[in-house]
Amino acid sequence: MRCAGIDPYPARFDSTISIAQVRTRYPKLPASAATNDSVRFTGRVALVRDHGGIWFATLESGGATLQILSEASPRQEPPHRGDLIGVSGEVVSSASGELSVRVQGFELLSTSLVSPGDKRGRPRPMEHRSRHREADLMENLHSRSVFTRRSQAISGIRVALEARGFLEVETPVFAADAGGATARPFVTRHNALGQDLMMRIAPELFLKRLVIGGMDRVFELGRVFRNEGMSSKHNPEFTMLEVYQAYADYTDMMELAQHLVVEAALAALGSTVVQLPVGTQIDLALPWRQASMSELVFEHTGEEIEAKMDPTEAQAALGRLGIGYNQAWGAGKCLVAVFDDRVEAKLIAPTIVTHHPVETSPLARRCRSDPWVTERFELIVGGMELANAYSELNDPVEQRERFAHERSSADTAGEPTGVSSSLDQSYVEALDRGLPPTGGLGIGIDRLVMLLTKSSSIRDVILFPTMRSTQAAQQGTSRRSSLVPTAPLPTSALAGAQVAAVRLSGLVRVVALLTTIVGVLTMLSAVPAISARTLLLDELISPLPLVLDNAVLSVGIGSCMVLLSGQLLRGKRRAWSLALVLFVLSAGFSLARGGEAVALTASLTMIVILLLTRNEFTGLADPPSLIRVARSIPRFLLLVYVYGLIALWAQQGTLSPAINLGDSLWAVTVGLVGGEQPYEYSGRFAKLFPASLEVLGAVGLLLLLWLLLRPAVRGRVGEGRERAASMVEQFGWD
Known part of the structure; x- marks a missing residue:
C-alpha cells in the first residue's frame, strides 16, 4: 500500500456525524429513497458483500451499525473486513428499505492485519475472549454491552452515595502489612525503602482511621488483591x-446496601428485574427477606446449630451432615461451615443473612441481644x-x-490469620483515639455486575482478568501436566480438608514405562520360541492344570499390566495396588511353570520398584465415564494385535501355509472368539497360541462389561455433575 x-x-479524519446519529436522524425512509444529504462518518467494516457491479458493506461504531453501498462506475474496490474506514456519501434507502449511505468516497484509517472473527457474530471460546479482549469487544456486541452496563452500575452507585453525603477517598x-480481611496477600519489594510491601486485601482499616479522624461518611471504589484460588466467582x-x-x-x-443494589440495577438495566444464567428471574425490589x-441452616439441613452451643455438639452435627471439620473449631465456626457448604448456594431470592458468630467476625460488634453473635449481615442473591x-x-x-x-485459634487449627500482629497493633492504637459508633459495608462490584448482566463467570465482567501467561499456556498444551489434585476431591476423606497439589516425580513415568515393557515380556513368555526355563519343576509338580501348563495366564496377566500402565502414568494409587498384585501373580506363575528367566526376573524387579515408590502414587481413581x-x-x-503378530512372527518357520499379514490379522481376530485358524501350528504353540487368544478375548469382554456397567453402579449422571460443579467452584476452572 x-x-x-x-x-x-x-493521522486524522474529520467526521460530521456518527452512525448512531444517522440512524436517529433518519428513522424511517421509504425504499429506494434519496435525501441529497451528504455525511462523513467512521466505522469498522464488519461485513462485505460484493456482487460485482455493486457491493455492500456493514460498518459498526459505538454499538450501532449502518450499511454502505457503492455502484459507481468506474468500480471502486470494497474495503476488507476488520478495516477502519472513513466514509463520505449520501444518505439513501436501498431497494429493500435498508437505511444506507451511497459511497462517494472512503479513506482507509487503519488496516487490520489479523483475520477477523466469525462474520455471523458467533462468540469465540471464553479463553480467547478473556485473553484477547480487544478482539472480543470488536466481534461481540453483547460483551461490549456487559462492560457498558458495568460502567453504568458503578456510576449509579457513586451518584447514590454522593447524594447521601458520602465522600469518595483513596x-x-x-x-x-495487609489487613481488613482473611486472605493471603501479594508481596512485592520496594527497592528504595529496602523493605517488602503487601498489596491490600481490603481498604477497611485505613477507612476506619479516616472515620476516627472526623470524616464521618466515606467510601472507596477500588481494586483489592488476594493471592488465592481462582474460580467462576473469584479473581x-x-x-x-x-x-x-x-x-x-x-x-x-x-x-443502604439494598438501595445501592437497586440503584445499580436501575442505572444499568432500567429495571429491578434480573435474570440468572439458568433462566430464573429475580426481582430486586424491596423489601428483602431477613433471617x-x-x-x-435449620431450614435447609434440619440441624439446629447455634454459636452458643457446646462445640462437640456442633461438630457432631457436621459429622451427621458429612462435612469435615477441625477439632479446634468452636460452634460458631461449625455454623459458618454448614452455611457455606449447604445453604448459601440455595438462597436464590434476595436474602439478608444476619447474626454471624463472634468467632468468625473479629471486627464486628457483639449483638446487643445475644453476645454469641455479632451485628453483621450478608446479602445473598x-x-x-x-x-x-x-x-x-x-x-x-x-x-x-x-x-x-x-x-490463638488459627495457631491451634494450623490455619493462617487474617491480619498481622503489627497491623493489629497499629489499628488498635488508632481505636484508642476513639472510633464513633460506625456502620461498615462492603460490596463486590464484579459479582454485582455478574448478577445484572446474566454472566456465569467473573471473567465475563472483568475487562482483563488474571490468566496464566501465554508462555505458560503454550507449555501446558505441549507438555502433559504433572499436577494431580488430592483432597478434598470426592473421596472418603472428610470435606473441608486443605487443598493440596502433588507434583508427580519422574519415578512415576519410569514405573509406568517399565510396567509396559514387563507386561509385553510376560505375554511373550508364553511363546515357546521366546521362553526359556531356568528351573525344571515339571517333574515335581506335573501334571499341572492346563492354564498353568500352557502358560496362557501369562498372556492375560501381561495384557492387564500394559493396560494399567496408563493409570500408573497418572499416579493413581489404585493402579499401583493392582500392578503389585499382578506382578506377584506373574512371579508365582513363572515359578510354577519352571521359572521363565526374563519374565520371572522382570516381575521380581518390578515388585521391589513398586514397593520403593509407593509414596509417589497418590492420585485418586477416575470417576466412571462412558468416554473411557x-x-x-x-x-x-x-495390544492384542501387536501380541498376536509378534507371536506368529516368532513361529513363522513352523506355520503352514506361509505367513502373511492378512492371514495373521484374521488369525488373531478369530482367535479371540475361538474360531477356526487359517494356519496349522505345530508343537506346544498349537495349544498355547489359540488358548492365549481366547483368554485375551475373555479379558476384553470382562473389561468392556465393567466399563459399561460401572457408571450405572457408581452413581447417576446428575450426581456426577453436582460433584464436578463443586470441584470447579473450589479449585477454579483455569
Whole structure:
C-alpha cells in the first residue's frame, strides 16, 4: 500500500456525524429513497458483500451499525473486513428499505492485519475472549454491552452515595502489612525503602482511621488483591466498594446496601428485574427477606446449630451432615461451615443473612441481644454473596482480645490469620483515639455486575482478568501436566480438608514405562520360541492344570499390566495396588511353570520398584465415564494385535501355509472368539497360541462389561455433575 502511495495509517479524519446519529436522524425512509444529504462518518467494516457491479458493506461504531453501498462506475474496490474506514456519501434507502449511505468516497484509517472473527457474530471460546479482549469487544456486541452496563452500575452507585453525603477517598494499595480481611496477600519489594510491601486485601482499616479522624461518611471504589484460588466467582484482582458511616449501625447499612443494589440495577438495566444464567428471574425490589444464619441452616439441613452451643455438639452435627471439620473449631465456626457448604448456594431470592458468630467476625460488634453473635449481615442473591456489613467494633480492649483469640485459634487449627500482629497493633492504637459508633459495608462490584448482566463467570465482567501467561499456556498444551489434585476431591476423606497439589516425580513415568515393557515380556513368555526355563519343576509338580501348563495366564496377566500402565502414568494409587498384585501373580506363575528367566526376573524387579515408590502414587481413581469405554477399546485391540503378530512372527518357520499379514490379522481376530485358524501350528504353540487368544478375548469382554456397567453402579449422571460443579467452584476452572 505504501508503494502505491497509500498511507495505511493516516493521522486524522474529520467526521460530521456518527452512525448512531444517522440512524436517529433518519428513522424511517421509504425504499429506494434519496435525501441529497451528504455525511462523513467512521466505522469498522464488519461485513462485505460484493456482487460485482455493486457491493455492500456493514460498518459498526459505538454499538450501532449502518450499511454502505457503492455502484459507481468506474468500480471502486470494497474495503476488507476488520478495516477502519472513513466514509463520505449520501444518505439513501436501498431497494429493500435498508437505511444506507451511497459511497462517494472512503479513506482507509487503519488496516487490520489479523483475520477477523466469525462474520455471523458467533462468540469465540471464553479463553480467547478473556485473553484477547480487544478482539472480543470488536466481534461481540453483547460483551461490549456487559462492560457498558458495568460502567453504568458503578456510576449509579457513586451518584447514590454522593447524594447521601458520602465522600469518595483513596487509600494505599501498598502497605507494610495487609489487613481488613482473611486472605493471603501479594508481596512485592520496594527497592528504595529496602523493605517488602503487601498489596491490600481490603481498604477497611485505613477507612476506619479516616472515620476516627472526623470524616464521618466515606467510601472507596477500588481494586483489592488476594493471592488465592481462582474460580467462576473469584479473581485475584477484583473491585470492591467499601462504605463507612459514623453514628450508624448495621441496620443503617442494611438499608443502604439494598438501595445501592437497586440503584445499580436501575442505572444499568432500567429495571429491578434480573435474570440468572439458568433462566430464573429475580426481582430486586424491596423489601428483602431477613433471617439469621442459624435459622437458615435449620431450614435447609434440619440441624439446629447455634454459636452458643457446646462445640462437640456442633461438630457432631457436621459429622451427621458429612462435612469435615477441625477439632479446634468452636460452634460458631461449625455454623459458618454448614452455611457455606449447604445453604448459601440455595438462597436464590434476595436474602439478608444476619447474626454471624463472634468467632468468625473479629471486627464486628457483639449483638446487643445475644453476645454469641455479632451485628453483621450478608446479602445473598442467586446463591452468591454480594455484600458484607456490620456494626464496627470500637472498643480497643475487646478488639485486642479478639485479635489475640483469632491468632490463638488459627495457631491451634494450623490455619493462617487474617491480619498481622503489627497491623493489629497499629489499628488498635488508632481505636484508642476513639472510633464513633460506625456502620461498615462492603460490596463486590464484579459479582454485582455478574448478577445484572446474566454472566456465569467473573471473567465475563472483568475487562482483563488474571490468566496464566501465554508462555505458560503454550507449555501446558505441549507438555502433559504433572499436577494431580488430592483432597478434598470426592473421596472418603472428610470435606473441608486443605487443598493440596502433588507434583508427580519422574519415578512415576519410569514405573509406568517399565510396567509396559514387563507386561509385553510376560505375554511373550508364553511363546515357546521366546521362553526359556531356568528351573525344571515339571517333574515335581506335573501334571499341572492346563492354564498353568500352557502358560496362557501369562498372556492375560501381561495384557492387564500394559493396560494399567496408563493409570500408573497418572499416579493413581489404585493402579499401583493392582500392578503389585499382578506382578506377584506373574512371579508365582513363572515359578510354577519352571521359572521363565526374563519374565520371572522382570516381575521380581518390578515388585521391589513398586514397593520403593509407593509414596509417589497418590492420585485418586477416575470417576466412571462412558468416554473411557471409547478410549479403552482401541487400546486393548491394539495390544492384542501387536501380541498376536509378534507371536506368529516368532513361529513363522513352523506355520503352514506361509505367513502373511492378512492371514495373521484374521488369525488373531478369530482367535479371540475361538474360531477356526487359517494356519496349522505345530508343537506346544498349537495349544498355547489359540488358548492365549481366547483368554485375551475373555479379558476384553470382562473389561468392556465393567466399563459399561460401572457408571450405572457408581452413581447417576446428575450426581456426577453436582460433584464436578463443586470441584470447579473450589479449585477454579483455569
